Amino acid sequence: MRTLSLMAGLCLGASAWANVPGNEPVEPIAAAEITDPAKVELGKQLFFDPRLSRSGFISCNSCHNLSMGGSDNLPSSIGHNWQQGPINSPTVLNSSLNLAQFWDGRAADLKEQAAGPIANPMEMAFTHILAIDVLRSIPQYRESFKVVYKTDEITLDEVTDAIAEFEKTLVTPNSRFDLWLKGDQQAITQTELEGYELFKSIGCVACHNGPALGGNSFQKMGLVEPYETSNPAEGVAGLTGKDADRFKFKVPTLRNVELTYPYFHDGAYWKLEESVDIMARLQLGRKLSEEEIGKITAFLKTLTGEQPSFALPILPPSNNDTPRPQPFE
Amino acid sequence: MRTLSLMAGLCLGASAWANVPGNEPVEPIAAAEITDPAKVELGKQLFFDPRLSRSGFISCNSCHNLSMGGSDNLPSSIGHNWQQGPINSPTVLNSSLNLAQFWDGRAADLKEQAAGPIANPMEMAFTHILAIDVLRSIPQYRESFKVVYKTDEITLDEVTDAIAEFEKTLVTPNSRFDLWLKGDQQAITQTELEGYELFKSIGCVACHNGPALGGNSFQKMGLVEPYETSNPAEGVAGLTGKDADRFKFKVPTLRNVELTYPYFHDGAYWKLEESVDIMARLQLGRKLSEEEIGKITAFLKTLTGEQPSFALPILPPSNNDTPRPQPFE
Numbered sequence: 001m002r003t004l005s006l007m008a009g010l011c012l013g014a015s016a017w018a019n020v021p022g023n024e025p026v027e028p029i030a031a032a033e034i035t036d037p038a039k040v041e042l043g044k045q046l047f048f049d050p051r052l053s054r055s056g057f058i059s060c061n062s063c064h065n066l067s068m069g070g071s072d073n074l075p076s077s078i079g080h081n082w083q084q085g086p087i088n089s090p091t092v093l094n095s096s097l098n099l100a101q102f103w104d105g106r107a108a109d110l111k112e113q114a115a116g117p118i119a120n121p122m123e124m125a126f127t128h129i130l131a132i133d134v135l136r137s138i139p140q141y142r143e144s145f146k147v148v149y150k151t152d153e154i155t156l157d158e159v160t161d162a163i164a165e166f167e168k169t170l171v172t173p174n175s176r177f178d179l180w181l182k183g184d185q186q187a188i189t190q191t192e193l194e195g196y197e198l199f200k201s202i203g204c205v206a207c208h209n210g211p212a213l214g215g216n217s218f219q220k221m222g223l224v225e226p227y228e229t230s231n232p233a234e235g236v237a238g239l240t241g242k243d244a245d246r247f248k249f250k251v252p253t254l255r256n257v258e259l260t261y262p263y264f265h266d267g268a269y270w271k272l273e274e275s276v277d278i279m280a281r282l283q284l285g286r287k288l289s290e291e292e293i294g295k296i297t298a299f300l301k302t303l304t305g306e307q308p309s310f311a312l313p314i315l316p317p318s319n320n321d322t323p324r325p326q327p328f329e
Numbered sequence: 330m331r332t333l334s335l336m337a338g339l340c341l342g343a344s345a346w347a348n349v350p351g352n353e354p355v356e357p358i359a360a361a362e363i364t365d366p367a368k369v370e371l372g373k374q375l376f377f378d379p380r381l382s383r384s385g386f387i388s389c390n391s392c393h394n395l396s397m398g399g400s401d402n403l404p405s406s407i408g409h410n411w412q413q414g415p416i417n418s419p420t421v422l423n424s425s426l427n428l429a430q431f432w433d434g435r436a437a438d439l440k441e442q443a444a445g446p447i448a449n450p451m452e453m454a455f456t457h458i459l460a461i462d463v464l465r466s467i468p469q470y471r472e473s474f475k476v477v478y479k480t481d482e483i484t485l486d487e488v489t490d491a492i493a494e495f496e497k498t499l500v501t502p503n504s505r506f507d508l509w510l511k512g513d514q515q516a517i518t519q520t521e522l523e524g525y526e527l528f529k530s531i532g533c534v535a536c537h538n539g540p541a542l543g544g545n546s547f548q549k550m551g552l553v554e555p556y557e558t559s560n561p562a563e564g565v566a567g568l569t570g571k572d573a574d575r576f577k578f579k580v581p582t583l584r585n586v587e588l589t590y591p592y593f594h595d596g597a598y599w600k601l602e603e604s605v606d607i608m609a610r611l612q613l614g615r616k617l618s619e620e621e622i623g624k625i626t627a628f629l630k631t632l633t634g635e636q637p638s639f640a641l642p643i644l645p646p647s648n649n650d651t652p653r654p655q656p657f658e
Contacts, residue, residue: 048396057391057407067377067644074656078386082411084657259646271649307643314636315396317588320600327403328413 025209028178032169043166053124056325064092069259075267080125088267098215110164140316172305195299213254224285231266354538357507361498372495382453385654393421398588404596409454417596425497427544439493469645501634524628542583553614560595
């Protein structure tokens with residue numbers, strides 16, 4: 001993978017990228033390499049297990065639904081007791097390519113991220129201790145953890161490691177655009193190609209580059225023109241307290257963007273065309289024509305890759321020793 | 330399938346069943362026969378599609394979770410806006426073997442059942458018209474319905490028909506007990522066999538018989554001794570208004586009972602041992618010893634069959650024409 005982080009934040013002109021065969025600012029998504037299938041399988045079970053939540057009803061897959069582009073297709077998620085989440089759930093697809101996790105990057109990696117929602121009172125509303133207690137009570141889980149981690153102890157570290165290992169397999173190779181990148185000239189249409197050229201020439205690619213077309217830098221939302229939202233999220237400033245970081249968010253991936261509506265950190269926009277228009281105006285100071293928006297949108301839809309395909313995991317049952325879910329308490 | 334409904338409600342002595350090779354009151358579960366794979370596939374997508382709910386968050390699989398024995402493993406389900414459902418969600422596994430659907434049998438079959446939760450304000454809280462509007466807006470669904478039903482119209486009748494067709498595939502053959510029934514003497518242990526003999530001799534089998542060990546009759550909960558519950562469900566009396574039908578519920582299947590906790594229509598009991606004890610006392614007027622309960626419980630755990638195995642369905646995305654979910658309105 002070429003290093004593109006230096007370019008983040010720059011607005012590159014068309015000349016920097018166009019018509020340089022084999023030197024595109026977007027790279028194909030590589031297929032997942034599974035080196036530890038037992039760990040991936042364990043992580044998949046945990047990803048689908050609602051017993052990691054207080055209610056016994058919410059799993060990782062509830063808000064990062066792998067039937068729906070790794071997202072919940074809601075402006076912001078539904079958490080424990082139907083609480084409304086503060087921010088749009090980003091897709092888990094290709095999330096291993098992000099330079100950090102969450103919109104504000106507060107988790108360094110997928111492993112650190114995975115611990116967050118379990119104990120977040122707005123989300124799964126459990127505690128790490130109780131979640132581990134549930135797993136420890138189940139002989140089949142004890143056996144799986146032992147096979148993978150060679151110890152009789154089940155720890156949060158192992159749980160999040162296994163979930164992250166599964167999530168690393170959730171890549172979406174072989175989109176039509178990737179086939180084009182690899183040399184299949186017929187894989188995308190002329191309109192889609194023109195959309196890509198526009199995407200580069202007007203500067204979208206300055207932030208949306210690399211294999212994930214994003215995920216590799218933080219940028220201010222509303223660079224040229226402010227973004228109007230009722231969502232109170234402050235972005236990176238929420239962590240650093242710095243005014244300069246206000247409204248700075250991780251640039252989201254555009255991979256599978258056709259599947260990951262609604263858009264932006266507040267999930268306020270459902271239409272891709274509208275989102276392209278807003279981004280061009282707010283980030284690039286550019287008012288696109290309807291035709292230009294149409295072309296870029298057509299290009300973006302070529303970024304839908306092969307969705308992860310796997311058997312729905314069967315979870316080992318609870319037993320008399322398993323702490324019970326508390327959905328209504 | 331032998332006709333066993335005449336026996337329902339009778340308490341059979343051991344002599345009626347024991348030691349009659351090939352004449353057991355329990356029959357093996359037959360593997361699913363898929364005659365229309367396109368319909369099954371469509372039904373699977375619909376079963377997993379939360380866009381059939383008002384919130385865009387609750388699918389059939391939310392409460393009949395195929396990772397967890399086709400149930401949600403909660404006393405009663407979580408519905409729209411975190412409302413608490415009035416009754417325990419029965420497993421969808423082997424539900425095609427039921428003589429009618431829901432605890433009170435108010436739906437004649439799976440097709441009729443499938444329409445219920447979509448429009449139930451306590452569950453998916455949508456309307457049939459809006460659910461159909463969502464599906465109609467999605468080209469891939471239109472195409473799938475056309476392939477299966479040879480028409481350009483998507484109707485509720487088709488939606489529920491496809492869901493039912495998928496559900497009919499959710500059978501669990503080849504449990505250890507079924508292997509034993511088919512002649513493999515080693516498939517169950519001596520203790521489990523003794524549990525089965527007790528299950529027959531004390532009369533459990535009077536209601537829990539046939540391939541599903543239940544699902545083929547309605548019986549009064551608390552025949553000998555009343556069942557104490559704070560759950561207000563009236564059973565069949567809620568439909569007929571007859572006092573004689575009060576607390577009459579469909580006998581639940583015991584297939585996969587190890588996976589479908591908590592037990593009874595109110596989901597009040599989590600331990601299988603406790604449930605066996607209660608059933609023996611309330612339905613048969615019999616106080617079992619701990620040893621007897623242990624043996625019957627051991628037998629019941631041999632009824633866990635092969636869980637349906639299939640790839641998690643990938644749902645076709647919404648588009649600009651698709652009505653949006655309303656999770657918080």
